[in-house]
Amino acid sequence: xxxxxxxxxxxxxxxxxxxxxxxxxxxxxxxxxxxxxxxxxxxxxxxxxxxxxxxxxxxxxxxxxxxxxxxxxxxxxxxxxxxxxxxxxxxxxxxxxxxxxxxxxxxxxxxxxxxxxxxxxxxxxxxxxxxxxxxxxxxxxxxxxxxxxxxxxxxxxxxxxxxxxxxxxxxxxxxxxxxxxxxxxxxxxxxxxxxxxxxxxxxxxxxxxxxxxxxxxxxxxxxxxxxxxxxxxxxxxxxxxxxxxxxxxxxxxxxxxxxxxxxxxxxxxxxxx
Amino acid sequence: xxxxxxxxxxxxxxxxxxxxxxxxxxxxxxxxxxxxxxxxxxxxxxxxxxxxxxxxxxxxxxxxxxxxxxxxxxxxxxxxxxxxxxxxxxxxxxxxxxxxxxxxxxxxxxxxxxxxxxxxxxxxxxxxxxxxxxxxxxxxxxxxxxxxxxxxxxxxxxxxxxxxxxxxxxxxxxxxxxxxxxxxxxxxxxxxxxxxxxxxxxxxxxxxxxxxxxxxxxxxxxxxxxxxxxxxxxxxxxxxxxxxxxxxxxxxxxxxxxxxxxxxxxxxxxxxxxxxxxxxxxxxxxxxxxxxxxxxxxxxxxxxxxxxxxxxxxxxxxxxxxxxxx
Ligand SMILES: Nc1ncnc2c1ncn2[C@@H]1O[C@H](COP(=O)(O)OP(=O)(O)OP(=O)(O)O)[C@@H](O)[C@H]1O
Ligand code: SF4
Ligand SMILES: [Mg+2]
Numbered sequence: 252x253x254x255x256x257x258x259x260x261x262x263x264x265x266x267x268x269x270x271x272x273x274x275x276x277x278x279x280x281x282x283x284x285x286x287x288x289x290x291x292x293x294x295x296x297x298x299x300x301x302x303x304x305x306x307x308x309x310x311x312x313x314x315x316x317x318x319x320x321x322x323x324x325x326x327x328x329x330x331x332x333x334x335x336x337x338x339x340x341x342x343x344x345x346x347x348x349x350x351x352x353x354x355x356x357x358x359x360x361x362x363x364x365x366x367x368x369x370x371x372x373x374x375x376x377x378x379x380x381x382x383x384x385x386x387x388x389x390x391x392x393x394x395x396x397x398x399x400x401x402x403x404x405x406x407x408x409x410x411x412x413x414x415x416x417x418x419x420x421x422x423x424x425x426x427x428x429x430x431x432x433x434x435x436x437x438x439x440x441x442x443x444x445x446x447x448x449x450x451x452x453x454x455x456x457x458x459x460x461x462x463x464x465x466x467x468x469x470x471x472x473x474x475x476x477x478x479x480x481x482x483x484x485x486x487x488x489x490x491x492x493x494x495x496x497x498x499x500x501x502x503x504x505x506x507x508x509x510x511x512x513x514x515x516x517x518x519x520x521x522x523x524x
Numbered sequence: 525x526x527x528x529x530x531x532x533x534x535x536x537x538x539x540x541x542x543x544x545x546x547x548x549x550x551x552x553x554x555x556x557x558x559x560x561x562x563x564x565x566x567x568x569x570x571x572x573x574x575x576x577x578x579x580x581x582x583x584x585x586x587x588x589x590x591x592x593x594x595x596x597x598x599x600x601x602x603x604x605x606x607x608x609x610x611x612x613x614x615x616x617x618x619x620x621x622x623x624x625x626x627x628x629x630x631x632x633x634x635x636x637x638x639x640x641x642x643x644x645x646x647x648x649x650x651x652x653x654x655x656x657x658x659x660x661x662x663x664x665x666x667x668x669x670x671x672x673x674x675x676x677x678x679x680x681x682x683x684x685x686x687x688x689x690x691x692x693x694x695x696x697x698x699x700x701x702x703x704x705x706x707x708x709x710x711x712x713x714x715x716x717x718x719x720x721x722x723x724x725x726x727x728x729x730x731x732x733x734x735x736x737x738x739x740x741x742x743x744x745x746x747x748x749x750x751x752x753x754x755x756x757x758x759x760x761x762x763x764x765x766x767x768x769x770x771x772x773x774x775x776x777x778x779x780x781x782x783x784x785x786x787x788x789x790x791x792x793x794x795x796x797x798x799x800x801x802x803x804x805x806x807x808x809x810x811x812x813x814x815x816x817x818x819x820x821x822x823x824x825x826x827x828x829x830x831x832x833x834x835x836x837x838x839x840x841x842x843x844x845x846x847x848x849x850x
Contacts, residue, residue, distance in 0.1 A: 412627030418583060420615035420693065421646060430641065434632040 258510020264503025268496075272319035279313035283470045293486050303488035305478070314470040315492050321471040322500065325385055325464075326452040332390030333451075334444045337397025342428055342436075344398075345405025355398065362395040368454055375463040385464045389451050397443050404436035411435075438515030442508050449504030456497050472497045528599045529556040530700055530733050531580065531618075536593035538575055538584065538757075540808065549588065549808055550576055550757045557701065560731040562724075564744030564765070566780065567754035568805050573737045576754075577703050580735075581618055582610040597701075616646040619694035621687070621723075623706040628690055629678040635689045636662070636674025642696040661692040665722060684715040691723055695732070702727055705737045720747060741780045745769070750842075753777045756806055756816035763842035773844040775821050776801070815847065823848045 254262075271278060280301075291308035294300045302311035344355035362370070371388040378384035408414060414431050422430070458464035459473025467478050472493040479489030538550035550572040557563045565573045578584050580595055582602050595602045597613065605613070622628050630638060639661050640654035649657065655674070662670035665688040678686055687707065694702055704723060708716040724747055727734050738744050744751055745765040752762040753776065761774040772778055779801035803820035806812055815833050818824040825848065833845045 412622065412624050413630045416622065416628040417630075418614075419581060419620045420642065421611045421613070422615075422641075423611055426645065430633065431630055435630070 255510045257506045261503045261506025268500045272323045275316045275320050279316045281310045281313045283314045283317040284468050302492040315496050318470040318472045322452050325455040326448045329389035329451045330448040333394040337394035338401045341398040341401025345402040359395045359398050367392040380466050400439045442512045445508035449501040530559045532556040532596045534594040537591045539591040542587040557733050562734040562748040564736045564748035564751040566741045566744050571754045572757045581614050616697045618701045619699040620703040621690045621694045621707050623709050634675050646697045665692045687719050701733045703735045742784050761844045773849040774846050775823050776817050
């Protein structure tokens with residue numbers, strides 16, 4: 252496997268974000284929520300306060316570091332839920348066909364017709380703000396691309412000799428799906444999942460910015476942007492650093508996804524073997 | 525006591541129905557295979573050999589279906605079995621190997637895993653035991669260094685090795701019947717002979733019956749004790765393989781025999797293609813009336829175009845379907 256430059260840059264950015272998220276308590280200088288001290292309010296970035304401080308005197312660097320935990324948790328978990336839903340629906344629809352296929356197709360088209368952020372917004376409005384509702388809202392609304400890919404892959408894999416052979420050898424439907432179909436479509440599913448993860452990080456920021464996601468004082472990148480809204484001219488560092496964190500993470504995931512697509516593309520793989 | 529045959533096909537008819545047209549792709553096909561016996565089906569491309577084999581294991585799918593007749597495995601009607609009972613037969617009691625060893629193996633799974641899966645699926649073994657048995661199974665099909673080969677992916681193996689793996693998978697559960705559908709067409713001539721020999725020896729050792737399907741009469745006659753010749757969805761002649769060269773009764777069989785170079789010689793065994801008999805195989809949608817071979821038959825008369833010939837049982841053993849058989 253040869254990884255391209257974009258996959259490597261993207262991978263490094265994403266790995267960095269994961270590293271920061273995992274080791275946030277050790278990397279942070281102060282407690283992100285309780286470390287308020289009005290004596291240090293609205294300090295610009297300096298050697299003491301790397302990213303500056305906010306109106307309550309909390310260290311922005313520490314808040315951005317802790318924000319990585321929330322943003323990445325939302326991004327990864329919600330995309331995993333999406334992938335599981337999308338693969339399950341797409342695989343079974345493509346495999347069994349018939350009314351189930353029609354039903355799944357209808358549902359997918361419906362999901363594609365409604366922008367997923369609007370849909371998530373509606374769910375959040377019902378469930379109320381918070382991490383759990385965020386995970387539910389984003390996890391249930393962005394599986395349509397995965398579903399389409401899984402269904403299309405299933406339809407093309409179904410006629411492959413080894414799927415037919417498995418049937419002849421007495422494999423049941425579930426065993427065929429798990430051993431013959433799923434492993435042969437992981438490439439595109441991972442690509443879509445990586446790109447979707449970037450989308451979820453962005454969606455979390457948007458919802459939190461609107462006050463529907465993570466609520467202040469807990470630091471998610473979106474909620475920090477939301478809080479910084481009024482001081483964008485007086486204390487720009489309040490928005491710049493969380494914004495940069497979002498930008499780099501999403502950029503990293505998109506580069507990684509595009510890079511993986513080149514490597515995992517099923518056509519290029521069948522050419523090689 | 526005459527033991528019940530292992531598998532018995534009686535008056536099988538397979539319909540092709542894709543909404544627009546409705547035709548019988550296979551009609552009036554009957555044969556039986558006893559335990560440990562070898563039976564071959566020969567015929568030109570499209571005559572219905574493969575779909576007959578699929579019917580035997582209950583795997584015909586739309587637009588094809590069994591429209592009439594009986595298929596009994598150890599006296600039990602296959603059609604009457606539940607889906608789970610059919611699955612328990614497939615791969616376990618009746619196994620099958622195909623023409624394409626390139627595509628019949630899962631590209632993302634090590635070959636040992638694919639063999640082991642059979643023991644887990646049909647014999648209820650643990651993966652530990654199954655992995656061990658997979659090594660033995662590979663050794664049985666004469667794959668060198670089986671403990672290392674089990675970890676290989678299909679694309680790391682040559683065509684002949686892959687077909688050996690397919691045979692290992694098919695014979696893993698010690699089936700009673702092995703269906704070999706053009707098992708060597710895609711392979712080199714020298715490899716073909718090795719694979720056929722291997723398959724024949726393994727089945728003989730274990731008492732596994734073989735249903736061999738091919739368009740190569742020489743190959744089938746070499747492996748099988750009895751041969752059924754199919755033309756356009758019907759069995760036109762069924763004979764012991766020795767008789768077929770000495771005195772075949774049907775004009776189509778005669779055409780097949782004549783198109784083989786130097787009968788029975790070693791060189792002939794390697795040849796995979798028949799030389800064409802004059803004329804073409806009729807399309808499934810417009811089979812001629814009467815005897816389906818009549819447009820190509822030198823002996824054809826008025827009655828051949830009007831009515832399909834009935835089965836005639838030959839004194840020498842076997843059967844033929846021809847108004848003017850030899
Ligand atoms: N899935 C299918 N849908 C429609 N027609 C089919 C299907 N499978 C087979 N047929 C038709 O049924 C007839 C018999 O096909 P079959 O595959 O049994 O031929 P065969 O004797 O095995 O030929 P070959 O030597 O080429 O393998 C052919 O005319 C074929 O076109
Ligand atoms: S029945 Fe007539 S047409 Fe058919 S094979 Fe015999 S002689 Fe030829
Ligand atoms: Mg065939």
